[in-house]
Amino acid sequence: MDNTPKRLGKPTLDKDLDKLTRVEAATHFVSRGLIAPGLGFIFLALAMIVAGASVIDQPGAAIVIAGSALAAYMAMNIGANDVANNVSPAVGSGALTMAVALIIAAIFETLGAMLAGGDVVSTISEGIVAPSSMPAETLIWAMLAALLSAAVWINVATWLGAPVSTTHAIVGAVMGAGIVGAGPAAVDWRLMSGIATSWVVSPLLGGTIAAAVLLFIKETIIYRDDKIEAARRWVPVLIAAMSGSFAAYLAISPLAHLLKLGIGACLLIGAGVGGATYAVCVPVIARQSVGLENRNQSLRKLFRVPLIFSAALLSFAHGANDVANAVGPLAAIVHAARTMQTGFDSTVPQWVMLIGALGISLGLLLFGPKLIDLVGKEITKLNPMRAYCVALSAAVTVLVASALGLPVSSTHIAVGSVFGVGFLREWYTLNSQRRLDYIRRRGGVIDADEFEERNPDEISRRRLVRRSHFMTIVAAWIITVPVTAMAAAILFSILNALFG
Template sequence: MKARRKDTLDKDLEKITYVEYASLSISRRIAVPGLACLFLIAVILVASLSQLGQPALGVVVIASVLAAYMAVNIGANDVANNIGAAVGARAFSLTLGLAIAAVCEISGALVAGHSVVNTIASGIVDLSQLQGPQQIVWMMMGALLSAALWVNIATWIGAPISTTHSIVGGVMGAGIAAAGMASVNWSMLAGIALSWVASPLLGAIIAVAVLAFIKTTIIYTADKIAAARRWVPVLIGTMFGAFTTYLAIELSVTPATSGLPLFLLSGMAVGLLSWGLSVPLVRRQSLGLENRNQSLRVLFKLPLIFSAALLSFAHGANDVANAIGPLAAIVSATRGVTAGANVAVPFWELLIGGAGISIGLLLFGPKLIHLVGKEITKLNPMRAYCVALSAAVTVILASSVGMPVSSTHVAVGSIFGVGLFREWYIRNSKRRQAYLRMRAAGELPPAKEDGEANPEEAQRRYLVRRSHLLTILAAWTITVPAAAGLAAILTLIMFRLFI
């Protein structure tokens, strides 16, 4: 009898445990939208306080909420590109990656987000062709809502689309619905479209060049550790020097052309300082490491963390415009500014965009991080470093001239470039073949490396999943017309309801 009571008690305790697990799972599901709602409430307060005494307070608050919604979707879908490669290479944990990206996204948006915002706000559609501020307001509302909905749908189904494509298509479609085809700045749009083709190619070229340099100077050498001690600090110094030059240009009040020598000198000074500081650090990390590729992964973790942070900063500087550009145009229109090349971008708008992107990443981003970082091609810290560095440099170059490129294009282009280069290198590199002959002759210690265990198999191996390339290209192709069509419909509805 006592045994039966004990069994019954154990079963009851198991049921209680299952209930506790179920309630914990439900609470997590509730917490995510709950935190998102708290962020939207904070956005309403910030927008209201910033617009006290200004006309059309309610309209600006609604636009701010839509911009925050778009920013959260950007963080959920787009920021996966920034840390996906590093997480996929297991250089750091997903939690650390999310924290680094969140801080750097906000910093990039606040420090260098102005240039691209102006392009989105007033460069795609000629605002002077619209009939007054009200049309500008509701056209941009339609563009914001359509882009946010499209990115939300893509995130839900797990497709890493371009949020830049979404907002550019949204603004274009809303402009056509509001004022016809002539209102679109087709030359500007052609330049943006050209950058969408050029940016992934440039990202791939830079990534391949850096990877080829690493393979030549470090991986396929007799003493890998000694080579890494020499060249890893150089890579770190070059990265920090280039980033410092970019920041000096962005923060300077003088024209970039007149101050360029000073900017280059400041970048060179920081680069040399970074190189000097990293030399003893890399040397200390390399103590006791074997002369193997596995050891190189340890030495490349630090530069990979820096490059991922740099890419997140660059993404914040470029892609915050996808959420804040229409909001800036709306706020300016409510104050009577209906045309002009430059739209004022207050600090509170950039703060909403940067914070929204970070919150979207923290709450909803991990799903696409695994797709970008692990499912296209195999990444180790060296390859992931090449991807992050090339994407950061490409996006920084675009941001410095106010061009809204797609960070998704650049990052994915870099990943595919690295994978395809590895396929070619395994089959055709004379340096690699000589290295393998030396190892087979016993002149070098054995070390397992991708494609080397079976040379005949390596000749016919594909290291890139082509199916993902086709899926991503299809998502990119449909984004602009889908966002434009949805924006046109929403804009016409808003015009009918509010004008």
């Protein structure tokens, strides 16, 4: 007699349940990747609703609503690709977690766009191509084509993991659509040459400032026998310099219509704020430095606060400067659709600025982390001190550009600052007499012929800046303008043929 216990169950049902479980797990895995795009589509719908509520009783409402959706799409792509450069140094150095950095960036991006973003909107909407050179309807199709082509290119670049310039993208797109719509003579080539020059100058300037600040830190703090005492003396100065320059910028640009002060008075305000900040920071840094060991690792703790401050400052600067890339064409569309005249209102509607500001922040939160590691970790190794130099340099450069109404590329500035820090580290390691003397006093041994005796492959491997990333990023910068210009020209031709 068979005493083997029989298995209770229904094999067919069990198989079906197993299949359902696997399908459920697969669906859950796939759906996680759809959350961010789904939220993005919801934001596009909300942008269209806000635009519709604002212009529903005005002529050309349908065109404005469509343009608002494209501007929102463009703004999210700016946040995904461009804003990552602002928080990458802080995250790459370990001074901030990804979540905290994203929250800080989102808040200050929005503030920068809403408070100071109007200065460069007019450059994008009417400065590159003269609105008077084409009818209002033609201008509308040109701006729609520019928004779509630039946004799609930035989206593709983000998906490929390439940090490109959103300013390059929109300027090239507006230029391409404008040439087809009104001819080459409609383009302000003098302005374009100035903008193109700024694209070359801005990364060099950002790299130079970052390298100079890092050199100052190395000479006055890092390679001193008493690092902590040196930090007590100089870290408050660095924080004060940053806060003073930021206050002066606020007085000169976004708050000028309220304060109505001259340049001298604005600089005095900056000096006053810097002095007050220094007075506050001296006892704070003194307390933070109590009990710290006399080594570089301890210095990183003292640079955490200024790095957070600089990350916030850079995000504010980026919001002020790059929101124009999304809302500049939309502002031109709104004006042309309402009046059927080309031109630009000096006051941009708040709902237009809100779409750009919130779109940039949402794009950063949903898609920004993809490029943060590249800029923050893979170009050169960053610690809080180096990251502070990058952020401060990029912030100062972008703020100056925003005050001048010049749409420079924050990507170029931030990445140029990272490279500047890396190349300074290479040069300083080989050429600094202070560093050599410091190491010898500490009992270290340095072989002067160490680098010359290595083979070329070993020298290349030990470089502090990865040249492959340098070439890849520069190549992406070079092709952005022609790609978006050609795409916008083709899209404009199609739209104008169908609806013009």
